[in-house]
Amino acid sequence: MTNSIPEIQNHDVIFVIGSNTTETHPIIGLKIKKAVRRGAELIVADPRRIDLVSFSNLWLQHKPGTDIGLLNSMMHVMLKENLLDKKFIYERTEGFEDFKNSLDNYTPELGEKITGVPKEDIIRAARLYGNAVRPGIYYTMGITQHKHGTENVFAIANLALMTGNLGRESTGVNPLRGQNNVQGATDMGCIPNFYPGYQKVDIPGFKHKFETAWGTKLPQKNGLTATEMINEALKGNLKALYIMGENPVLSDPDMLHTIEALKKLDFLVVQDIFLTETAELADIVLPAACFAEKDGTFTNTARRVQRVRKAIEPPGEAKEDSKIIMELAGLLGYQMIYDNISEVFYEAGRLWPAVAGITYGRIEKLGLQWPCPTRDHPGTPYLFKMGFPRGKASFTPVTYKPSDELPDDEYPFLLSTGRQLFQYHTGSMTRKIEAINTISPEAYMEIHTDDAKQLGVDTGESVRVSSRRGSINIKVKISEKILRGMVFIPFHFKEAAANVLTNTALDPISKIPELKVCAVKIETLS
Numbered sequence: 001m002t003n004s005i006p007e008i009q010n011h012d013v014i015f016v017i018g019s020n021t022t023e024t025h026p027i028i029g030l031k032i033k034k035a036v037r038r039g040a041e042l043i044v045a046d047p048r049r050i051d052l053v054s055f056s057n058l059w060l061q062h063k064p065g066t067d068i069g070l071l072n073s074m075m076h077v078m079l080k081e082n083l084l085d086k087k088f089i090y091e092r093t094e095g096f097e098d099f100k101n102s103l104d105n106y107t108p109e110l111g112e113k114i115t116g117v118p119k120e121d122i123i124r125a126a127r128l129y130g131n132a133v134r135p136g137i138y139y140t141m142g143i144t145q146h147k148h149g150t151e152n153v154f155a156i157a158n159l160a161l162m163t164g165n166l167g168r169e170s171t172g173v174n175p176l177r178g179q180n181n182v183q184g185a186t187d188m189g190c191i192p193n194f195y196p197g198y199q200k201v202d203i204p205g206f207k208h209k210f211e212t213a214w215g216t217k218l219p220q221k222n223g224l225t226a227t228e229m230i231n232e233a234l235k236g237n238l239k240a241l242y243i244m245g246e247n248p249v250l251s252d253p254d255m256l257h258t259i260e261a262l263k264k265l266d267f268l269v270v271q272d273i274f275l276t277e278t279a280e281l282a283d284i285v286l287p288a289a290c291f292a293e294k295d296g297t298f299t300n301t302a303r304r305v306q307r308v309r310k311a312i313e314p315p316g317e318a319k320e321d322s323k324i325i326m327e328l329a330g331l332l333g334y335q336m337i338y339d340n341i342s343e344v345f346y347e348a349g350r351l352w353p354a355v356a357g358i359t360y361g362r363i364e365k366l367g368l369q370w371p372c373p374t375r376d377h378p379g380t381p382y383l384f385k386m387g388f389p390r391g392k393a394s395f396t397p398v399t400y401k402p403s404d405e406l407p408d409d410e411y412p413f414l415l416s417t418g419r420q421l422f423q424y425h426t427g428s429m430t431r432k433i434e435a436i437n438t439i440s441p442e443a444y445m446e447i448h449t450d451d452a453k454q455l456g457v458d459t460g461e462s463v464r465v466s467s468r469r470g471s472i473n474i475k476v477k478i479s480e481k482i483l484r485g486m487v488f489i490p491f492h493f494k495e496a497a498a499n500v501l502t503n504t505a506l507d508p509i510s511k512i513p514e515l516k517v518c519a520v521k522i523e524t525l526s
Contacts, residue, residue, distance in 0.1 A: 001302045003136065003172035003382040004369065009035050010170040013132035015125075017045040017156070018067065018142025022052055023421040025176045025301075028138070041132075043125050045070060046142065047416065048446075048488060049481035058125055061483065062115035064416045065146055065403035065517045071155040072400065073111025073119075074126040075162060076103045083130025085164025092387065093161050095395040102397035114400055116483075130163060134170040141178060142418070145516045147404045150509040154396040161393055167384035177301040179425065180291070184299030187355075187370075188348060192223030197352025213351055216334060225511040227252065227504070234261035242269045244321065245288070249277040250426035250494055253502035253513040254469045271324060276428045277494055288321050289314035296322070296341045297363070299370075303380075305358050306367035403517040404505035407485065411467065411519035413451070414486045415501060418516075423492035431492070443493035444477040447522075451485065452478045457524055464523045465489070467501040473525065487520065 008014070008031040022029030029052065036042050036055045044052050045060040045067070053059045062070050078084065079100060089096050108119035115122075129135050137160060143152045156173055165171040177183050189196040199206040201222055211218050224232060230252060232238040241262070252258045262268055262281050270282040273290045291298075293314040299305050314320070319327075322344065326336040338344055342360050349356040354371040358379075362368060368379035384393075407414050422440035424430040431437060445465060447457075457463055459478045464471055465487070474489065474496040482488055491498040503518040 001172065001174040001176070002166060002384065003170065003174055004302050004304075005031060005300075007170040007172075007382065008032060008136065009038060011035050011040045011132075011134050011136045013041045013043065013128055013135040015043045015045070015129055015135060015137045016052060017071075017137070017139050018144075018152075019138055019140040019176060020046065020048070020050045020052075020142070020418060021138065021140075021176070022050070024140060024178070024419050026421065028176055028301075032138070041128055043128055045125075047483050047486060058121060058128065060115075060117045060121055060125060062117050063483065064414060064486065065148075065406075066115040066400070067143060067146075067152045068148065068155050068398055069106070069111055069114030069400040070117060070122065071152075071159055072103055072106035072398070073108050073114075073122050074129070075155075075159055076106040076111075077108060077123050077126035078130040078162065079103060081127070081130065083126065084162055088164030089162065092164075092167075092392055093395060094392045095397075096162075099158060099162075099395035099397050102399070106400075129159070132163075132165075134168070135163070135165055136170065136172055136174055137165075138174045138176060140176045142516060144175075144507075144510070144512055145514065146512075147505045147507055147514045148398075148401055149507045149512050149514075151396075151398040151401075154398050157393075158395055158398075161395060166393070167382070167387075169382055172382060175301075181298040181300075183301055183303065184297065184305070187299055187352075192225055195351075196348055197354060199352070209351065213347070227506055227511050227513050230258055230261045231504075233265050236264065239265060240267040240269075241265055242271070243278060243282075244271040245273075247272075247276040247278045247426040247428055249281070250491065250497055250499060253499055253515055254504045255497050255500045256470050257504060258499075271321065272428070273318070274428050274432070276426065286324050287314075287316065287318040288324065289318050293318070294320040294322075294341075297345060300367070303369045304367040305355065305363060305370065305372075307360065307363050404514050405468075405503050405518045407519045411521045412485070413520050413522060415465070415467070415498075415518050415520045416486065416488050416516050417491045417498040417502060418488065419492070420490045423490065425492070427492040427494070443472075443474050443489065443496035443498075445474045445522075446477050446479045446482050446488040448482050448484045448486070449478050449480060451487075452476065455522060455524065457522075462525050464525055465501065465520050466523070467503075467518055467520045469503070470500040472496045472498075472500050487522070491515075 042056040043058045044056040047064045108122045111122045112119040160166050160173050193201050195210050207220050268282045269284045270279040271286040271288050272279050273288050279285050292311045295310050296308050297305050298308050329336045353373050357372040357374040357377045358368050372379045422436050457476050461476050464473050489498040503514050505514045
């Protein structure tokens, strides 16, 4: 997030797009509701009537995969009505003229044709955001899990830049992280093209710095993303894989393809707190400690580094992840010697100035947000106040493109997947809790009333849902929340795994799969 969670209460306009916030980020969702009660106007852009719609001033029910069409047509209106921050654009950005020209054809009429949102609502959304003094944008995987997900993010950034809504309190572009400490993991280099602190692997100066600190030679080319690893394993180019705290059998697209790829490996190691569906395929399972059984730090979605303290000892042979990694490194001939996990964090501070000022003592009671470069620095609630790291921020023209796989005569429905409130991710933790399973016991397929009537199915009836990759049997849940011609399936349930159906098409830049859009057909079992 460019801004902070407490700043939500001071927005005058909040734009939520591609985020079922109250179910996937309930604390943030609660803050948004409180802001609305304090007078903020809320715009929600989502194909489903999510909970936040009840609190909104405007609901833009756009077709899945048409975010760029929606955003570009909003920005077209803002250009025509001069809802710009010309001073900000001139002083702090570049590439505005090319970007401006790229919006010429994105009239509200074209926006309506692409998205299904009435042009009057597109105009109203543009005016609400464009006239706001302190607007914030919030999004999650409904924006990123598309073949054009990176371009979706560029479009959101363009919207904030043209109105000068970056580098100020209670504004910003705020992607909400999907899991606990995902921010901390990426900060510390758990991505294939960066060392810790987002220092690029292919820049020799960064490579030399980390080689000197770690006393070993390092590669100078980017590694593979998680989805690319599965594809390379399937081709036979990847022979061994070490998976930590991840369950790709249920979370990756095209489940049967993922299982086939993992079985083709010569050697698979899985490190986790439970025997997940992925761990069941492993040659070796390394039992890890959970969050309450280890010391260290977690970094939340707003860049706040917080202390984690051991409450109980790990059961049986389970060990902290750091200890497993250090022992394994030693066996492979590289000695990692740290007497305390705090030493690892302080090493990160020596190599990444943004966290150099954070110590365990300073975050004993309350976390600090990076950048925090010195021991007397208070942390940074919002980014870019003094400018952008690259100098001037760049506008990026983007063009609407249809999703990789859309409904046709054979597969007439559009499937979108996601989460629901009571289960978490692949259910490896929450589905072991009896009270949660009482409330959320099984998978379901949400379908519009009119589509259900046409198919002759009712709530509770089982149907077969098939895509070009596989089929599942699942119970029907009739709903007015969803667009006609669309179905929604939460991906938590292995008995009717939504990712048996989903498409492996990847965003060419981020390599994130298009989990939010694919074509399916529905057949009655009776």
